[in-house]
Amino acid sequence: MSDVLQQALALLKDVTPLDTDCGNVCDGRCCRPSADSVGMLLLPGEENLLSGEGFTITPADGGDLLTCNGNCRREMRPFACRVFPLFPYVGEDGLVRAVYDPRSFRLCPLTRNCAHVRLKPDFVRAVRKAGTLLMSDPACAAFLRAQSREIDELSRLLPFLENERPPIARRKLR
Ligand code: SF4
Ligand code: SF4
Known part of the structure; x- marks a missing residue:
């Protein structure tokens, strides 16, 4: 495993989407085998x-x-679980942003309620930083680019997420 991959995983070791355990809201749906979850794609x-x-x-x-x-073992969870429900999206400009992964829409209440629930900035920043780091590894960069184009496709089906894309700029619940 490359140093870059190890560093990216380490960046996401302790950060979580919310201050509290979001699994309490949904009974840990993303960790329960279900028809909505086909598994997690691994980085190269x-x-x-x-x-x-x-x-x-x-x-x-x-x-x-x-x-x-x-x-x-939490310290051994894969990258996809560490960034969920976000993804380090690579734009056509080559810059990495943390975006809601449209593939999380059916499963995750944080994504469905993204207009009202603000994710922790340190989590969002860590997803972006990890993605930027991975872009220095050619195989990981190709993976992130390919996944980002898939997100582009899916976002066309979920235009509401397209409009809500920057998770860090969320308006507070009123
Ligand atoms: S499905 Fe979403 S809200 Fe539920 S535990 Fe996973 S990340 Fe948290
Ligand atoms: S591998 Fe991922 S989905 Fe499975 S239990 Fe661990 S954190 Fe949950």
């Missing part, structure tokens, strides 16, 4: 870190797909 090289953790890793379109039994 990440599979080497996670072998021996009891995960199932299978090749899929776009990269290796990890599935779990709903439990993991």
Whole structure:
């Protein structure tokens, strides 16, 4: 595993979307096997870190797909779980921004209520910083770019998220 990947994972080690455990709101939906969750796509090289953790890793379109039994050692959770429900999106200008991942829409109440629930700025910033760091690794950069184009496609189906894209600039609940 590259140093860059290790550093990106470390940036996201302790940050969380909210001050409180958001799993209390939804009973940890993103960790429960469900029809809405097909698994987590791993970054290139990440599979080497996670072998021996009891995960199932299978090749899929776009990269290796990890599935779990709903439990993991927190310090070993994959990148996709660390940034959820955001994604380090690479724009056509090459800059990385943290955006709501439209693929989280069905699963995550934070995404569905993004107009009213403000995510913690340190979490949002860590997602962006981790993405910027990963852009220095050619394989990870290609992965982030490909995923960002997929997000572009899906965002066309969810224009409300397109309008709400910057999670850090959320207006407070009135
Ligand atoms: S589905 Fe969303 S709100 Fe629920 S635990 Fe996962 S990130 Fe938190
Ligand atoms: S790998 Fe861990 S954090 Fe990710 S969905 Fe499974 S139990 Fe949850």
